[in-house]
Amino acid sequence: MALVADPVYTITYTFQDETGSKATTQAYVRQGLLINDVIARANALAAALDAVSNAQVTGYTISRSWTEDAPAGAAAGSRVERKGRTIWLADTYKSRIDIPSVEPAIVLSDGALNRTSVQFLAFQAVLLTDFIGDFTDSRGVSLDALAAAYESFVRTTPKRQPTRKLS
Amino acid sequence: MAQWRLRVWFQDASGTTSYTGAWMRSPNETAIFAFVDALRNLSNAQITKVDVYRFYPYTSQAPSGQDRGIAVLVHRAVDPFGGSELDAYPMWVPESSVDAARDLWGYPTSALGYVSRAGYNIDNPIFGDGEPQSLDNEYPDATDDYYLVAIRRNYWHRLLRDARAYNTLSMTLPDAQARRVRLDIRDLFRGVPMYEVLQRLDTIINLIAQLRDQQDANTDDLESLLLQLIELIGG
Numbered sequence: 377m378a379l380v381a382d383p384v385y386t387i388t389y390t391f392q393d394e395t396g397s398k399a400t401t402q403a404y405v406r407q408g409l410l411i412n413d414v415i416a417r418a419n420a421l422a423a424a425l426d427a428v429s430n431a432q433v434t435g436y437t438i439s440r441s442w443t444e445d446a447p448a449g450a451a452a453g454s455r456v457e458r459k460g461r462t463i464w465l466a467d468t469y470k471s472r473i474d475i476p477s478v479e480p481a482i483v484l485s486d487g488a489l490n491r492t493s494v495q496f497l498a499f500q501a502v503l504l505t506d507f508i509g510d511f512t513d514s515r516g517v518s519l520d521a522l523a524a525a526y527e528s529f530v531r532t533t534p535k536r537q538p539t540r541k542l543s
Numbered sequence: 544m545a546q547w548r549l550r551v552w553f554q555d556a557s558g559t560t561s562y563t564g565a566w567m568r569s570p571n572e573t574a575i576f577a578f579v580d581a582l583r584n585l586s587n588a589q590i591t592k593v594d595v596y597r598f599y600p601y602t603s604q605a606p607s608g609q610d611r612g613i614a615v616l617v618h619r620a621v622d623p624f625g626g627s628e629l630d631a632y633p634m635w636v637p638e639s640s641v642d643a644a645r646d647l648w649g650y651p652t653s654a655l656g657y658v659s660r661a662g663y664n665i666d667n668p669i670f671g672d673g674e675p676q677s678l679d680n681e682y683p684d685a686t687d688d689y690y691l692v693a694i695r696r697n698y699w700h701r702l703l704r705d706a707r708a709y710n711t712l713s714m715t716l717p718d719a720q721a722r723r724v725r726l727d728i729r730d731l732f733r734g735v736p737m738y739e740v741l742q743r744l745d746t747i748i749n750l751i752a753q754l755r756d757q758q759d760a761n762t763d764d765l766e767s768l769l770l771q772l773i774e775l776i777g778g
Contacts, residue, residue: 379579379593383662391637394606399637406658411570415599417656422601431637432606439596440570444589447554451587456553456561460585476553476561477588499581503565507574512566516546 379442381407386439387418391431399431407440414438450477457531460489463524463541464503464513470523471513473503478527487538489525496525551579552592560591570595 384404391399403421405414418436426433460478464471482490489496503511503519511519524541547567554560565578579593658664 379576384658384660386660392606393637401636402660404658404660404662405656406662409656413656418599419601421657422603425636426601426603429636430604430607433601433603435598435600437596437598439594441592441594444591447589447591448583450554450556450589452556454555454587455557456555456559456588471566473565474563475582475585476563477555477586479585479587482585495581495584499585502574502577502581506577507571510567510569510571510574511578512546512568514546514566516566516568518568 377444377446377448380445382441382443383407385409385414386441387414387421388437388439389422389425390434390436391425391429392434393431398434401425411438457529459528459530461524461526461528462489462499462522464519465521465523466513466515466517466519469513469515469517471519474528483527484543486540487527488540488543489527491522491525491543547595547597549575549578549595550593551582551590552594553586553588554591555588561588567595570597 384406387403387405389401389403391401393399403418405417409417415438418438422433422436454477456476458477460475460483462473462475464473478489479495482493482495484490491497491500500522504521509518513519522542525543526538526541528537547570548564549567549570550562550564552560552562563582567574575593575595579590583590
């Protein structure tokens with residue numbers, strides 16, 4: 377059981393013509409290069425594509441993926457609609473990270489997640505202390521505190537959320 | 544998107560999939576795997592896939608043109624150790640023409656780490672090395688370093704018109720490339736298998752030949768096949 381890296385970084389270029397219609401094309405760069413080198417190559421090819429197309433190159437997406445070669449198997453009764461919802465603070469802004477099919481053992485009877493559990497402490501450490509500066513909100517501000525952690529469902533409206541959201 | 548978006552994909556016992564995501568300043572592999580391991584212990588669903596991506600805006604020219612033109616390039620890709628030809632890398636360049644697309648092959652970055660989707664080296668395409676081939680003039684042969692499959696300006700119309708030529712082309716290429724070309728042509732048809740289109744085109748062409756040779760050809764069949772073809776390509 378391991379996450380196997382795809383052999384390439386995929387670079388997807390987005391074009392737009394004068395009517396607003398969009399199209400994409402893809403190029404691939406091998407794994408193993410530093411990300412800054414990948415970005416440099418992607419940018420250089422963007423310039424080349426811009427030169428050979430009369431559409432506008434609006435940008436490019438660099439992506440990389442890993443596939444589980446032997447998934448462990450989902451537990452009986454697991455449902456991804458049942459989320460462990462965690463809200464993190466980045467300065468005063470909030471950023472949400474859901475845990476699909478949260479392990480029932482870490483959900484307390486009132487709906488809050490047990491944040492003193494070993495599993496949750498490990499998760500919190502990854503986001504806040506083990507890799508300082510790596511995990512951010514969408515603006516790029518580092519996560520710095522936990523604001524809430526509770527069980528929620530895909531269809532749960534704010535009024536139906538647990539009363540206690542932080543154990 | 545000014546940050547990297549990390550997504551972790553889950554599948555539950557019912558087979559339903561879902562993902563969760565986090566924002567990252569850089570695609571730090573150690574941090575990604577630590578995040579995934581932490582999630583693995585918090586969920587009773589299985590993790591099937593992880594990906595990370597970021598969009599980079601690019602300041603480009605104002606667009607001009609709306610003819611849906613497309614240039615299709617196919618580079619050969621080789622084993623980085625043995626040098627044998629294993630794969631091909633097709634690239635669609637929207638709103639482009641043959642002369643312009645040829646310039647791309649001479650671009651130095653093409654030789655710097657670009658690979659096919661399976662990770663094989665794209666053979667160094669040196670500008671002027673080998674004459675690019677087009678369906679508009681002649682078919683490529685095995686001595687070409689890379690192939691230009693087709694140039695499309697009035698795209699759908701000419702794709703249909705040249706469908707038989709595509710088929711001929713795919714048979715002239717080495718097996719690995721031919722398969723890739725066929726797959727990509729199939730994708731162009733948005734999931735419609737190319738052989739279905741080719742079969743119908745062949746039948747239509749035969750019927751047209753019959754029409755030319757004999758006056759009592761079945762024109763109902765011809766009309767029916769044309770309608771099927773239009774339906775197949777989503778027209």
